[in-house]
Amino acid sequence: EVQLLESGGDLVQPGGSLRLSCAASGFTFSSYAMSWVRQAPGKGLEWVSIISGSGGSTYYADSVKGRFTISRDNSKNTLYMEMNSLRAEDTAVYYCAKGFQTAAGSAYNWFDPWGQGTLVTVSS
């Protein structure tokens, strides 16, 4: 069974940093692109970033470009999101999700499954 388990969410002050992790199991992790999607309280889904299976290709939403860095450790079956210069508008539940193919920019990257999410709150 494919499982994704996020961790690292916390309360952080504006301008602060945080690193999220997503531990994967039940599939060949390095063969699939992985993505982060977030959901602000009471709002809809916002795609954040995606990384290819090898880790060599990444894409970001404009809202986080230059502040967030997606990475992966295929030896540990773990996806990461390094979040810097955090703002109040980054407050959200962050989900990791498995892509359908290995390439990050592929049109075949629908997301299934998703993890249970981890809450990031940016507030003073």
Next chain:
Amino acid sequence: DIQMTQSPSSLSASVGDRVTITCRASQSISTYLNWYQQKPGKAPKLLIYAASSLQSGVPSRFSGSGSGTDFTLTISSLQPEDFATYYCQQSYRTPYTFGQGTKLEIK
């Protein structure tokens, strides 16, 4: 960026009803359109990928259609467990944008 617009934003329906949700893209996305269901406090679940392909394990009362800019998700006979929020998402090009969601409520 490709904008995705869903209609309606909310919908009231009864068990047994046939329901259709529409998603429109701001430019052609071929058939690279996916649908998700989200229940309160839970992660989204993939229902339909590539416009019309039913994800494994999803009941056959769910179906999707469309190409280019206009797409629909249809639930043929609503069941109590179908009351949830539905999102479309384009995977044609990054950034992979979502629609704003359609909340399906019990009438």
